[in-house]
Amino acid sequence: MASNPRRPLMAGNWKMNLNHLEANLLVQKLAASLTEKQLTDVETVVLPPFTDLRTVQTAVDGDKLLIGYGAQDLSPYQSGAYTGDISGQMLAKLGCTYVVVGHSERRQYHHEDDALVNDKVNAALANGLTPILCIGEGLEVREQLRHVPHCCDQLDGALRGLTAEQVTKVVVAYEPVWAIGTGKTATPEDAQEVCGEVRKRLTETFDETTAQQVRILYGGSVKASNIASIMAQPDVDGALIGGASLDAEEFAQICRFPEHITR
Numbered sequence: 001m002a003s004n005p006r007r008p009l010m011a012g013n014w015k016m017n018l019n020h021l022e023a024n025l026l027v028q029k030l031a032a033s034l035t036e037k038q039l040t041d042v043e044t045v046v047l048p049p050f051t052d053l054r055t056v057q058t059a060v061d062g063d064k065l066l067i068g069y070g071a072q073d074l075s076p077y078q079s080g081a082y083t084g085d086i087s088g089q090m091l092a093k094l095g096c097t098y099v100v101v102g103h104s105e106r107r108q109y110h111h112e113d114d115a116l117v118n119d120k121v122n123a124a125l126a127n128g129l130t131p132i133l134c135i136g137e138g139l140e141v142r143e144q145l146r147h148v149p150h151c152c153d154q155l156d157g158a159l160r161g162l163t164a165e166q167v168t169k170v171v172v173a174y175e176p177v178w179a180i181g182t183g184k185t186a187t188p189e190d191a192q193e194v195c196g197e198v199r200k201r202l203t204e205t206f207d208e209t210t211a212q213q214v215r216i217l218y219g220g221s222v223k224a225s226n227i228a229s230i231m232a233q234p235d236v237d238g239a240l241i242g243g244a245s246l247d248a249e250e251f252a253q254i255c256r257f258p259e260h261i262t263r
């Protein structure tokens, strides 16, 4: 098999954790724990709460840190009377490059469906942001062995109407809900099964060249101790990391995974 041309991406989703002072410390510590080469080889991104973004921007710009950042959600609208919401243009203005869309916690607690996720993917792209599109099955679906069609349906719904060129700008994150924050990691083979099927679906819906360009991440209890075996899978191009990204040293060790595997 040809070597993987996709640059690995490690994205730390802080969820609703860390105030802006703690955010500054974590970003500085993370950058100091990684060499320029490590940060060049593996794209390292943090996804703080909205209230931390300006602080993270100041740290990254001020110290020219090789760390990217983005948000955990965005409104499908550009502006207007949407109390409490944040638009893609606001995030772009803060220098964000990424935004998480359709995380299972948004789907569960805010009843986001595939149509809304599709609108948010479009809003992200319209503002030059890279959507990290989350898909994944719950335990019941997994036990019924319906996880592959379930994830492909979510993928189809979220990407409906997009051109192949737009799809190359999307990152897909496969996160089995039963593995999020539970300490129960999917096996590397479980991760590869769905990530491989996602790439196959992208090939069928768009084309092979497009599918080969899309980065597909795994998320769900990723730690320094299990990242190497996950990243050894051919269709896994990185990880969306929750809990472990709140510890700078642990996250840095995850980003250093190439030292432990040969792809």
Ligand SMILES: O=C[C@H](O)COP(=O)(O)O
Binding pocket: 013, 175, 179, 180, 181, 182, 183, 219, 220, 221, 222, 240, 241, 242, 243, 244
């Ligand atoms: O977005 C990140 C995922 O929900 C995974 O979270 P976790 O690493 O704490 O399991």
